[in-house]
Amino acid sequence: MNDQTPAYYNADAVRPLLTWPLVNEAVESALKAVVKTSSAWAAQPKRTFTPIGSKGSDPAKGVLLTMPAFVGNYEKASGGGNSTLACKLVTSFSGNSQRQPPLPRILAHVLVFNHQTGQLAAIMEATDLTTRRTVAASLVSTKYLYFRRFGPDAEVKRLITVAIVGCGVQGQMHALAFCQNFRVKQLNLYNRSRAKAEELEKLIALELGGLGQAVKICESSSEACHEADVICVATFAKEPLIHIEDLKSSGCVHINAVGAGEIHFSEVAPSVYHKAKVYVDCYANAEAELVGLPAPITAEVGEVILNEEYPKEQDITIFQSMGMASEDACVAQAVLDAINAGKD
Numbered sequence: 001m002n003d004q005t006p007a008y009y010n011a012d013a014v015r016p017l018l019t020w021p022l023v024n025e026a027v028e029s030a031l032k033a034v035v036k037t038s039s040a041w042a043a044q045p046k047r048t049f050t051p052i053g054s055k056g057s058d059p060a061k062g063v064l065l066t067m068p069a070f071v072g073n074y075e076k077a078s079g080g081g082n083s084t085l086a087c088k089l090v091t092s093f094s095g096n097s098q099r100q101p102p103l104p105r106i107l108a109h110v111l112v113f114n115h116q117t118g119q120l121a122a123i124m125e126a127t128d129l130t131t132r133r134t135v136a137a138s139l140v141s142t143k144y145l146y147f148r149r150f151g152p153d154a155e156v157k158r159l160i161t162v163a164i165v166g167c168g169v170q171g172q173m174h175a176l177a178f179c180q181n182f183r184v185k186q187l188n189l190y191n192r193s194r195a196k197a198e199e200l201e202k203l204i205a206l207e208l209g210g211l212g213q214a215v216k217i218c219e220s221s222s223e224a225c226h227e228a229d230v231i232c233v234a235t236f237a238k239e240p241l242i243h244i245e246d247l248k249s250s251g252c253v254h255i256n257a258v259g260a261g262e263i264h265f266s267e268v269a270p271s272v273y274h275k276a277k278v279y280v281d282c283y284a285n286a287e288a289e290l291v292g293l294p295a296p297i298t299a300e301v302g303e304v305i306l307n308e309e310y311p312k313e314q315d316i317t318i319f320q321s322m323g324m325a326s327e328d329a330c331v332a333q334a335v336l337d338a339i340n341a342g343k344d
Helices: 011-017 020-033 094-098 127-145 169-181 194-208 221-225 283-289 301-307 325-343
Strands: 007-009 041-043 048-052 062-076 079-093 106-113 120-125 159-165 183-190 214-217 230-233 253-257 277-280 297-300 316-320
Touching: 007 325, 011 120, 011 127, 011 325, 020 041, 020 062, 020 127, 020 169, 020 301, 020 325, 062 325, 079 094, 079 325, 106 127, 106 325, 120 127, 120 325, 127 169, 127 253, 127 301, 127 316, 127 325, 159 169, 159 221, 169 183, 169 194, 169 230, 183 194, 183 221, 194 214, 221 230, 277 283, 277 301, 283 297, 297 301
Parallel strands: 007 120, 159 183, 159 230, 183 214, 230 253, 253 316, 277 297, 277 316
Antiparallel strands: 041 062, 048 062, 062 079, 079 106, 106 120
16 A cells, blocks of 8 residues: 555444544644634535435435544644544435345545645544544533532542433443443433333443443433433434423533434423523534524634633533534544554
């Protein structure tokens, strides 16, 4: 293979490298880079949607999403001055599950370029990468919006109760990741169909049985959230699942709103937004995708990290997760760097 031939890395090559330290660091770098006062910078145009189908009134057979980003001069554990240029391509074809053999509905790849020459350096499958970077954004946001209210190292000392509302792929990964990254004493699970919650309970016992957290399957989202310190909601719900009366009366709650319904903020009731401080990954994304949000935006998460202006202990905070191309770029670059380091 000559130096101009891009390498291809399938899911089996990428997955083992997506450790939480690697992904969390990359996502935190991206969150800081989008802040205007940061020494790093990010250029990430709005994602484009290309419908695929017939002319006229026929519904589209699928859609192609393109998410390009350049992130310059960002920090990693190895030092500052890092840059990356990448573009994530996502296709969504609803009929794939009916094919023989069936295919995933959503397929994702990231193209990583040499940021100095523009040459394509690598193509990597990115379905797992996308899932992990979404969870990592919740982890990083929880670290700074919840734990840092209680001191500089509260995330390694403070015991928490976590509610998982929606036990699909994102809910499963959030449950595992929060137990692996923080001190979770109680994990409350709720899903519209109880079977999904039971599957997750078994997965937690299999993979995390030695961590000692208690797991409870709840009959309602209200029951799951009632005593929770941190709530992760990841559903396609069109109607609110979390109301102000579901939360602790003392406040001091953080919510990661990760769902992908028709309206990004439909999972959480206006009564919660009216009492909460809302944080986003990127103002530009929020302007495009959170039209009608029933609360003002307090800050970007990266601002909080850089300025160390953490919420008050009793605050209700919401991280409105949307995902950024710069996160994909930084995670993909970190994976590629790890692969190249292994070759040395």
